[in-house]
Amino acid sequence: MFRVTVRDHIMIAHSFQGEVFGPAQRLHGATYVVDATFAGEELDGDGIVVDIGRATEELHAVLADLNYRNLDDEPELAGRNTSTEVLARLVADRLAERARAGRLGPGGTRLHGIEVTLRESHVAWASYERRL
Amino acid sequence: MFRVTVRDHIMIAHSFQGEVFGPAQRLHGATYVVDATFAGEELDGDGIVVDIGRATEELHAVLADLNYRNLDDEPELAGRNTSTEVLARLVADRLAERARAGRLGPGGTRLHGIEVTLRESHVAWASYERRL
Amino acid sequence: MFRVTVRDHIMIAHSFQGEVFGPAQRLHGATYVVDATFAGEELDGDGIVVDIGRATEELHAVLADLNYRNLDDEPELAGRNTSTEVLARLVADRLAERARAGRLGPGGTRLHGIEVTLRESHVAWASYERRL
Amino acid sequence: MFRVTVRDHIMIAHSFQGEVFGPAQRLHGATYVVDATFAGEELDGDGIVVDIGRATEELHAVLADLNYRNLDDEPELAGRNTSTEVLARLVADRLAERARAGRLGPGGTRLHGIEVTLRESHVAWASYERRL
Amino acid sequence: MFRVTVRDHIMIAHSFQGEVFGPAQRLHGATYVVDATFAGEELDGDGIVVDIGRATEELHAVLADLNYRNLDDEPELAGRNTSTEVLARLVADRLAERARAGRLGPGGTRLHGIEVTLRESHVAWASYERRL
Amino acid sequence: MFRVTVRDHIMIAHSFQGEVFGPAQRLHGATYVVDATFAGEELDGDGIVVDIGRATEELHAVLADLNYRNLDDEPELAGRNTSTEVLARLVADRLAERARAGRLGPGGTRLHGIEVTLRESHVAWASYERRL
Secondary structure: OEEEEEEEEEEEEEOOOOHHHHHHHOOEEEEEEEEEEEEEOOOOOOOOOOOHHHHHHHHHHHHHOOOOOEHHHOOOOOOOOOOHHHHHHHHHHHHHHHHHOOOOOHHHHHOOEEEEEEEEEOOEEEEEEEEO | OEEEEEEEEEEEEEOOOOHHHHHHHOOEEEEEEEEEEEEEOOOOOOOOOOOHHHHHHHHHHHHHOOOOOEHHHOOOOOOOOOOHHHHHHHHHHHHHHHHHOOOOOHHHHHOOEEEEEEEEEOOEEEEEEEEO | OEEEEEEEEEEEEEOOOOHHHHHHHOOEEEEEEEEEEEEEOOOOOOOOOOOHHHHHHHHHHHHHOOOOOEHHHOOOOOOOOOOHHHHHHHHHHHHHHHHHOOOOOHHHHHOOEEEEEEEEEOOEEEEEEEEO | OEEEEEEEEEEEEEOOOOHHHHHHHOOEEEEEEEEEEEEEOOOOOOOOOOOHHHHHHHHHHHHHOOOOOEHHHOOOOOOOOOOHHHHHHHHHHHHHHHHHOOOOOHHHHHOOEEEEEEEEEOOEEEEEEEEO | OEEEEEEEEEEEEEOOOOHHHHHHHOOEEEEEEEEEEEEEOOOOOOOOOOOHHHHHHHHHHHHHOOOOOEHHHOOOOOOOOOOHHHHHHHHHHHHHHHHHOOOOOHHHHHOOEEEEEEEEEOOEEEEEEEEO | OEEEEEEEEEEEEEOOOOHHHHHHHOOEEEEEEEEEEEEEOOOOOOOOOOOHHHHHHHHHHHHHOOOOOEHHHOOOOOOOOOOHHHHHHHHHHHHHHHHHOOOOOHHHHHOOEEEEEEEEEOOEEEEEEEEO
């Protein structure tokens, strides 16, 4: 299996509902350093799984919809806990849509899976891995 | 699959038995930067796999029993090579016990697996992955 | 010159005023990975510049007043841009007060300077260095 | 499953053929920080999957054949795109040959798999994972 | 003193002349992860030393003239050893010109100094620090 | 000012004397990731401050005398607290001797200073900077 990963980041505000979150129930924020991994069994004629340039652009486009925002105010996310896990799945699902739509190039439609990792600090991160 | 990882570290002394270890047969030591990864298929009602705060506390508790010690003198470990692999399994197994005992919260009992990675330097690390 | 550094982090929300900030004028947030460096010319009788354990505790205490907060709502900070530079100075000044008050131990009063670095992402950070 | 990883690096020149590569069609270069991961189900009598010292030596030997070279001029690689994915597979395959030949010690023949990751920058990397 | 740092990277080919360079006399290449640090004594009215967005753009512009190139073929660099030190100075000097020309905004003309660090691998880097 | 840094590591055991060290009074150990920085005002005829290859060899030689040892048993260090600061100074002083003895090449004798940083974990490190 081949895997290609590109990295970008977002800076957002949000709050959590639920006693388990303790002080994170208050409005606070995070920088998420986001790694998107694209997995495929075969290389294409150019010798790649997916073009790193395109992968970088698509990840950046997906993150642009979240960046520099208070997620509590985003209609799509309002009322949900935007935990690191939830955001990892959201980014992975949106990248999957773009891959299927051909935005990652023809190789993108042959990908087997996507994994997205959000690093919220130097001591904690979460990821979501899905098939394509 | 969702995965959540938290990081901590220990500083221990030990020695190895066996020619393969060369100079590491002498009493020496290591800082192990320890990453514990908890994997689950589902998010709970709060939108998380496992509470990062609790995961951090439980990892810290497991490591406290090893930290600032000469592992050669620990009755439980005496006579065994406490290689990076062996210690990774030890930490993973102890975290698994705590997960099953509910110490990671109710979500902890629904976890599918645990992986523990010990980084012994900037150029070498080892991990152990197991089911729950 | 000796220097000792300890690392911790905070997760905060804030917004900026001023066109230069572009989309960061919106309410957003950041994880700041914070490095506090203590510099001194001499080692004490124990062979250290400052106790790493105490330095870690004092940095954590200073950061606790900022952590998991919307800085726009903090009376002390309201109306100011809490840029990475401003926050680096704030943390450095508060650590300096604690050093002078003896909270870092007797060695703390012999320190020559403090530098605080806030890493806001994998591609941007800022620091403030001051004398003691 | 146990996994042991060692890290080394190479510094090479190359160029790519294909419009998808844009400016990387020009002769340029890369530092690849290379992580080689060896996976096995069982520990040997010494308590290890593979000797980290030997793994480091074998990775270094495999990389020495590529290091400080223009890959476009290497007979074995001429006419192929030496993408990060292609090089990851090349290194993994050569390590697999060495493992089967006993160069990693007796434990090397019991390995289940090898994964090689090449980090081409702080924001992009690729890997190849194979069975043994 | 305040310092703001932004990070980018380039991927280049080159060769060195001089026996001291050993195998690096051959045509090879490097990824340089480039950190540009801007130092100033005062914050401006917005509370910053230099706008991180502009600093990122100017660093990117300076690096674009070097990126994806064989430096041996660049007229400006031909016949010189483009060592890590030489490239660090080149990038610092070009950033200094841009700062003086107001490309970093009005705050850029009040900067005291610039330091540029090029990381050529996980185990070696070089920097050049200059006044403005 | 130019600066060149190379990285290596050691794995040692030791214990500390003094209540300030708490549990670190017990025999324990550390991996120190060691960065040695060589500073000079001028580049030599080859365009470098110091040969990275030689710097790497000399750092490795200095560390070899400490590596895989219990520092409490080293005659030279017995009875002293081998704190991170003390070890940073020890390594810097030994590198300075080698630089003056010409072991870093002719450029080594023109160096202005040396700084050595020992990283004992992902959250703590110490350094010693001296003139040459």
